[in-house]
Amino acid sequence: MRRLGTGTRGFTLVELLIAILILSIASVAGYRSMTQSQTVMAGMPVRVLALHVAHNELQQMRLVRLGGEAPEASSVEMGGMSFDITRSSEATRGGLRNVTVRAVGPDGTGVLAVGYLPVPGA
16 A cells, blocks of 8 residues: 655645636636627627728719718618718818718717818819
């Protein structure tokens, strides 16, 4: 029969507790980064649709070449969601218009698109 106290090698209770503490800290850090990633990814579809709405608005303004100023605000439906659009424009010294389009989704997330368009009538 072997005697337990002599010649056996193993981990002490303190070493095991320290190892468990380190593993639990690593697990909590991994869980936090995973939940943060899920939170960011949850808003992506709205932002992607808002980006398409803003770019579509810029292209529409480019194709139609709106005379004078575009309406300040409007609403567009895309992907089953309603997006509020606000536009602003100012003339540049190079003979172009700096047009800013902001598209905001129903949850408040949105994008800002900037484009340069020819001055109407030029």
